Amino acid sequence: MRNDPHKDWDNLFNQLPLDTTLSVEQLEKVKRCALDAFENRPAP
C-alpha cells in the first residue's frame, strides 16, 4: 500500500502540461477592467 498517497497525486498533477504564465499586456488589460469595476462598485 502507499504510505503517502497525496505525494503520488502531487507527482501526477505536477506533470500537467499547461502554461499558466501571463504576459504583462494581458495582466494590464484585465487589471484595467477590474479597477474600472472597483471604481463603479455599489455604494456600501
Added chain:
Amino acid sequence: MARTDRNVFGELFDHFYPLIFAYCTRRLVVRECAEDVASEVFLKVAHGIQGFPGLCIEDFRRWLFRIATNELNAYLRQSIRRRELLEAVAQMGRINASVSGPLLDDTSSLDWQEVYEALGNLTDREQSIISLRFFGGLKHEQIAEVLDLEVGTTRAALSRALEHLRIRLGSRDVGRRSASDAPQGDFENA
C-alpha cells in the same frame, strides 16, 4: 483598505490574479476559458468588495478562492463547457507510467483525458477539494476555510475524494463506474 482604496485593490489584484488564473487554467485546461472565468472572478470581487467579510490577506484569499471555486463549478455545470474541456484535454496526451503507476498499483499509463473525465464524474464537493489542493495549491487549513469545514473533516474528505478518483481511474478499462464506486452520503450536499 481594499474596500475603499484603489491602489490597495490594485496590489491585491497583482498578487492574486496570477494565482487565480493558474487555478482556473489547471481546472479548465482551455486557456481562453480560464481567462474568462478568472476575469469574471475579479469583476465579482471588485463589485462585491464592500461586502468582503474579512480583515486580513488570508481572509481575502479564502473569500477569493471561494468565489473562484463557485465560478468554476458553475462554468463546468454547462455540458458544452465540459465537452470543450474534454476535447482540449484529449490533446494533452499520456502520463508517464512511472507517475501514474504508483496511484493505480499497476504499470499501465493513463492519459489526461481519463483523469479529467474521472474528476468530472465526482461530486462538486469532491471536485472542489481536489481542485483547491492540486490546482490551487492550497493547504488543508486553507481549503477548510474556503469550504467552511473543520480541518480534520477536510483531510478526511480529501482522502476519500482521491480514493473515489483512484477507483474510477482503476476501473476505466472495464467501463463506467459500478454502484459500489459511488460517492458516499457525506459528499451529496456539495
